[in-house]
Amino acid sequence: MLDEIVTRQCGALTRRQALECGLTDEAIRARLRNRWQRVLGSIYVAHNGPVGRDCLLWAAVLRAGDGAVLSYESAAEAVGLVDEQASPIHVTVPTERKVRRTPGIAIHRSNRVDAARHPIRLPPQTRVxxxxxxxxxxxxxxxxxxxxxxxxxxxxxxxxxxxxxxxxxxxxxxxxxxxxxxxxxxxTGAQSPLEVRYLRQVERAHGLPVGSRQYAVERSGGRSYDDVRYAEFGVVVELDGRVAHPDEACWRDLRRDNASVVGGRRVLRYGWADVAGQPCAVAAQVATVLRCAGWRGAPRRCGPSCMLTSP
Structure with a gap:
């Protein structure tokens, strides 16, 4: 039974769990002298080698006690929402719980822990x-x-x-x-803050046609996705919020844009500074290209200070 607990908890266990599995205080002390180690206060690791990240996350939850769950950046880390390790480890406990302060653990309290807990993921953690x-x-x-x-x-x-x-x-x-x-x-398909901003401040605010988001296209190099495609008019808008491209990403975007041009589509590319800093100018440019491609509408001014001029 002890081996099952240790395996499930990636090597971490509590003193209470060890005692409930039949170990005596002396047996625990003997293991700590030879094979086990302490981490995060009274939590043990059932080996004397390097402590892995999964083990540390388990140890933090065990240290916080019954009802505790990984939360915030640590729950995001566990599910792959972030790529970096959170420091400190974030744990949420029921509101009424008192938890001893432990370096390396940030404690949050909530009266919704049970409702927020993921039903099966381990270590215990909040739903995505x-x-x-x-x-x-x-x-x-x-x-x-x-x-x-x-x-x-x-x-x-x-x-x-x-x-x-x-x-x-x-x-x-x-x-x-x-x-x-x-x-x-x-x-609707917007997948980044920049895409949301374009949708609101450029397309909707200026009365442009509604584009299709994340439009799947089969090309010779495989499937790719256009950020915004005005399919009726053969116009594609690519939105890039990165400050700088890794080399491979640069080439991938160039290949995608070139493939669109070869296929007879007009491609416009904008970054954060364009959409956030000059949404009216972006709208005017997109509207001009759309009208050249057959759009019979006209953009509208987004407000008294709008810099848009009709194409």
Whole structure:
């Protein structure tokens, strides 16, 4: 039984678990002298080698006690929402619980721990959508908060409607209306904060046609996706929020753009500075290309200070 617990918990266990499996205090002390080691206070690791990350995450949850779950950046790490290791390790416990302060562990309290807990993932952790909402509430700016939503859905870790349900389940949510609006935009196919901004501040605000998001295209090199495609007019808008491209990404984007041009499509590419800094100018340019391609509509000014001039 002890071996099963140790295996399930990636090598970590509590003193209570050891005693419940029949070990005496003396037997535990003997193992600590020879084969085991202590981590995070009274939590043991059943070997004397390097402590892996999975073991540390388990140890943090065990240290926090019954009902504890990984949360925030640590739950995001466990499910692949972030690629880096969180420091400190974030754990949420029931509101009424008292937990001894331990270096390396950040404790959060919630009266929704049971509802937020993922039903099967181990170590115990919050559901992806609950993790996303938690992270939006720790942001300083709404743009950062929306970024968590787009990332979670872009990585196919959860769905927009699940995030919306998690928001609705909470009595207090900062930026509730804005987050729900962002969830709706992501549901249409926007997969990054830049794509959401283009949809709102360029396309909708200036009355442009509604483009198809993440439009799948089969090309000689395999399947790729156009960020925004105005299929009726053969116009593609690619949105790139990265400050700099890795070399391979550069070539991939160039190949995609070249393939679009060869296929008779007009390709426009914009970065964050364009869409965030000059949305009216971007709208005017897109509208000009669309009209050259056959669009019979006309863009509209987004407000009194709009810099757009009719094409």
């Amino acid at each position: 959508e609950e993790t996303v909402v938690d992270l939006t509430q720790s942001c300083d700016r709404i743009g950062e908060a929306i970024g968590w939503i787009t990332r979670a859905c872009g990585r196919r870790l959860t769905r927009p409607e699940r995030i919306a349900s998690a928001i609705d389940a909470r009595k207090k949510v900062r930026w509730r209306a804005e987050l729900l609006a962002a969830v709706g935009d992501v549901a």
